[in-house]
Amino acid sequence: MIKGLYEAHLPVSNLKQSIEYYKGLGLEFSHSHEDKLAFFWIEKDKSWLGLWETDKVEIEYHPSIRHIAFQVTLEGLKNSVTWLHEKGYEPREAFGFKPIEPFVMAHSGMAHAKIHFNDPDGNSLEFICKLPNPKNITKRMYLSEWEELHKATKIF
Incomplete structure (x- = not known):
């Protein structure tokens, strides 16, 4: 049934800054929605990473999130x-x-x-x-x- 990971999401505080950061890692920008969400291809047409601008970045880091x-x-x-x-x-x-x-x-x-x-x-x-x-x-x-x-x- 499951064949791979299609998408994963991370919270960010400044979407524009994060877009530049992830472009710098070499990820290809796909698209954004309403200046609050941006997607980058990890593998083109296969899997991507979504970045959500939110105040939830204040949640203390844990390896499970x-x-x-x-x-x-x-x-x-x-x-x-x-x-x-x-x-x-x-x-x-x-x-x-x-x-x-x-x-x-x-x-x-x-x-x-x-x-x-x-x-x-x-x-x-x-x-x-x-x-x-x-x-x-x-x-x-x-x-x-x-x-x-x-x-x-x-x-x-």
């Missing part, structure tokens, strides 16, 4: 900290990892590499990609450590 994770390639993720800095955006600490490089959260049979940052309203944004985990590692580490552990397997 006000969070979007954008899927990226491994190569894109490796360059993400530099790319974010070049755009004037700051990666942030997450799960105890300093924002110096992407980090890996591994679970039995799967792993994801990621980096976190915030939009101007404190909405949590994330770049993430799935990683092979043939050794079934279950600990958290920086991506460079992960790659070093897997050099012999020629995954990277």
Whole structure:
């Protein structure tokens, strides 16, 4: 029945400022409604992000709300900290990892590499990609450590 995510929404305090911010991330602007709602394509004609201008941005952040994770390639993720800095955006600490490089959260049979940052309203944004985990590692580490552990397997 479910085939993917069609849309997700975030609250913003200043729609015009947020439109420029998300354009800066490389998302394609689709359309807006009544100067209170704007949509950006995540994948053209497949999924999009809606930004709603509202006072609800005052709701305290929790991982279950006000969070979007954008899927990226491994190569894109490796360059993400530099790319974010070049755009004037700051990666942030997450799960105890300093924002110096992407980090890996591994679970039995799967792993994801990621980096976190915030939009101007404190909405949590994330770049993430799935990683092979043939050794079934279950600990958290920086991506460079992960790659070093897997050099012999020629995954990277």
